Amino acid sequence: MQLEMRDTLNHSRLQTRLATFSEFGGESIVEVRNGVPHYINEFWTAGQRQGHRLHEVSYRACFKPQLPAFFIDLLTEPGDVVYDPFMGRGTTPIEANLKGRVAFGNDANPLSILLTEPRLNTPTLGQVRERLAEIPWKSFDDFEHDELLPFYHPDTLAMIEGLRSWMIERSNNNLLDNTDKWIRMVAINRLTGHSPGFFSVYTMPPNQAVSIETQVKINAKRNQSPTRREVPDIILKKSKSLLSQGGASTDSYKLLTKKSHETNEIPDASVSLTVTSPPFLDIVQYEADNWLRCWFAGIEVEKVGISSHKKVEDWQDFTHQTLRELVRITKPGGHIAYEVGEVRNKTVFLEEHVLEASSGLAIEPEAVMINQQDFTKTSNCWGVGNNAAGTNTNRIVIFRRT
Template sequence: MSEHNSFLEKVKNNQYYNDMNLDLFVEEQLIISEKLYQNKTKIIIIEGEFWTSKQRKANSIHEISYRACFKPQLPYFFISNFTQKGNVVYDPFSGRGTTIIEAALNNRRIVANDINPLSKILTQPRIEIPRYSEINERIETIPYYKNLKSDIDLSMFYQEETLSEILSLKNYLIERYESGKEDHIDRWIRMVATNRLTGHSTNFFSVYTLPPNQAISPQKQKQLNENFNRYPVYKNTKNIILIKTQSLLRDIDNIKRRTLHSVAKEAVFLTEDARNTPQIADNSISLIVTSPPFLDVIDYARDNWLRCWFNNINTEEITKKITVTKSLEEWESFIYDTFIEFKRILKPDGMIAFEVGEIKKGKIKLEDNVISIAQKVGFNIEAVMINKQNFTKTANIWGVTNNLKGVNTNRIVILRK
């Protein structure tokens, strides 16, 4: 085995799994090998099933649906083993905020960035957590009006009275924001309502639809309703918001609440291109845990068109800002420029856990491309962790079949400055 075995020893002996009394990291349960990459560099490859249901249960505060998000256990592993309290953890493609929330729960300082403003809407309130009683009191003060009409046809998603409640809530939140009166309680209500707009169970505002982490087009929803003979029925939006609030808060005790509020005081939320973040100081970040935009797979803005509508966000403007790479060469160029920025902001000896997938039905393993780019930028390659996983029914809906096509694995390139 090569000299780069300190990371491997950390993996095999880390406190995370010792706490769980698991014997996952023993030789017969891992495939450990070395691969010769460019510049004749030998890199350790560690393959196994790392993020499974048998491991540490994630905090309930994470349970917000969002397209293409990894499990909290992934950032927890790196946060707990390679940072200390008070260190700064950064996610340049924050999404639903998994890395950021997990870092805050573990009393790390946080910097979140995502060019899509929905990311901040979904993440910030789960660090500035109000008490349930405050949310309950506030939601009772929101004026709900009957017979409000939407600027777009949403009848395929919502019953008429339900839509009036949604519009009342939308108008209230717009007024609070534009008047400068919006506070952490309003932001919490906005976050939960955004998450409850569409889904496949009773406790969503909409008729049955899939998946819960985005909205299908109105035409496809009409077809879905016709195919399954479904139609929108009245949903009590206030009750649904409170039910989801209780679910999100079930693991938040007073200690965790104080920790999150303390972190929130210095938290930074950006909506910048990850290649250019002048708000982040040189040599200030201890750890980056992230997953970059997929290669021409997901249209993040249009997938969230209904969430953008509710939050008064111009989808077309966001679409123009979000980088969607149409070729592997474009994707590599984007990653190269991003790594240049990472090298500027990382502390000496700072680490990156860069989670990528595979494309072309597994023929192209993107970690190979990432390693080549990282070497050009001047990062040290610690290892590659490959996590095999079984997909849920929701994943299979999107054509992701185990070991056949789609993004079948977490492939995490570990870099050090």
Template sequence: MKSIEDSLNLRISPKAWHVQRARWGHPIHTICSYMASFPPKVPHYFIDRFTEEGDIVLDPFCGRGTTPAEACLMGRVGIGSDLNPIAYVLTKAKVQSPTKKSLLNRLSDLESGFRRQDTSSLPRKITMLYRKKTQQQLLYLKNELDYRKSTVDNFIMALVLGGMHGDSGKPSYMSIPMPNTFSMSPNYVRNFIWTHRLKPPKHDAFDVIKHRLKRAYKEKISPTKGKAYQKDVRQVTSIMRGKKADLIFTSPPYLKVIRYGKLNWIRLWMLDIEPSDLDGLLDDKHAVPKYMDFMKETINNLARVLKDDGLCFVVVGQVSGHRGPGQNESVELGNRIRETLRNKVNLEIVGLLNDRYDRHMKVSRIWGKKKMGKATKYDQILILCKDVKAVKKKEFKKKASWRRVSIPYSQTTLQT
């Protein structure tokens, strides 16, 4: 007998995205790095094959907004939500991007309004990273940017977050040399500075922001109908307000692999958020049994916002080094979710794909050979839907197109 996956005949082949360049994608995707983010080519493949212009694409764990941003670039309505405020700023910048002109005007006003700031109350862990003038500029921008109310200020904040730490030899970073993806612990950084007698670079914060802005707008960015939210996945129905998604493409946290608060303390300082408060909110610390409860609740919430003929893809990793019972075992989360939750959730789990990728592309490569790729050796993609019969009736594109154009959102294709 044919499996449901075979009878749906989706014919998904990871090779299709593996053969594309590693950095394939619009430059707006790279305004700020983010741990465990999708390469844009992956959501692109699924959006291109399984949706049409005007369709709604949802990612309720959107991180830096790769799925909703790619959806918007492709003329779909990209909706992204994530509980992490950094993710919210980055996603909003990508799906509600202002014009380059309005950004340059605001930057010019900010630059001419800049006055020296009193930095005496800044924590030592921040002052050790930047020269005096950069500290003053960051403090000034922190006070001036009304990123919650203004999309222009939000975009500038996203550029600031992107430039706060990284390779100090490049004109796109303001700090002493550091990884750009995550912040090393304050103690580690203090010792590193002392051992290597490091001095912060002399890059002007406004120059760094303008450099990053120019790069993001190197290719056209059209107006979109995208939306960004800072909500818990359990509140996804309130985000959708009665609308339903044609496609959900998402990746939840993988057990206890990443602490987004602790590992982003520098960017969180800019947003005035305590890292431990954020870590207390996110679902990134569960051991396996609780994780299954979390995934059950998540899938049932997603069922409420997916169209009957829509598809849902959930990317999870193969993980080891997690907490709780069987902590030394490696867990294939996709298999575990399928075995535990099949027939117990309101979406049908119709398939599972293994997506093996190059370990050298992973962020953990910078932790050295021993730890490289230890947390996640490969991803698994769960395929879910609400009504198999309704999906079967739909015609999907057989192959993805890799042509990159920024399609303006057209009112005539509105299907909401």
């Protein structure tokens, strides 16, 4: 049912903003379910101004920067700590840093730090160009992993393996600086994709590395074979795009590789806002999607302890543990924005289980925000059509620390 909230509830600042929002159409539909106001609207849209170019690093199941930006602008002030315990490609920490907040992030996958940290302290394009000229590309003339030839031309694979070995050696000897980390980050992002802007032959989008066997089938179906790609030129071109709106610099950030409920390095009551999206129920296979990126980075993907749950009750227990840790680190009056979605053909609404998981904790649900939006290109490439199947809304449960 639709309600006039100003007559039925004592508004908080957040509730007022959600109830009266109308920037992309009509005002919100507001419903109260089990005592919690639900606000339904298009709060950010594909037609909205795009986020900062520094965000343009692909990662499976990541949310748009407009999502954390909405809450950062509304619920924090410059200098506040903003956190994401499942940071993925680092959207929340990057957006927090760009807005003058202190960025905290965590993810069980160490790949996340490799993708996030270089964009908190960026080199200049000139520094990238100079470092690329210093890397001994001409010595990268051989390769060992011929199993990767379905993706790469032999010359390209030699350059990739040479850069990989060079980076791993520098890392092992504590020689990596911000410019090296940036080049490694860009290379990880350019390993595979569906245009000449990537190192590989045509394949799936860069956030979804297919298996070698699948790539062989793609090549046969498209009657294609890998052509030579100039690795340093591609890295420089992508760097120019990422830095085209300016870089970033900060000494105040904290990035961890921990389980979401075991972040002892974060002090009690230090975080003003958490914006996050946890792994959903058996939706995304992070290990399978990131196997090639982890190989390049020297990460043993089978040892990455990313949470995956088949049963709703197990996912809810995992959420309870995460929320309990977030209660510990959140300031009184601070907020947690926990984004989930519809799964299993809209038979499971995870926001309901997030609310149940908060039982007994020192947080109160202030709102459930439902952002209705068209499917993305990624959804369509998986054969999902608008309003047919899959997740077609952002559903964010917003808690206030008591």
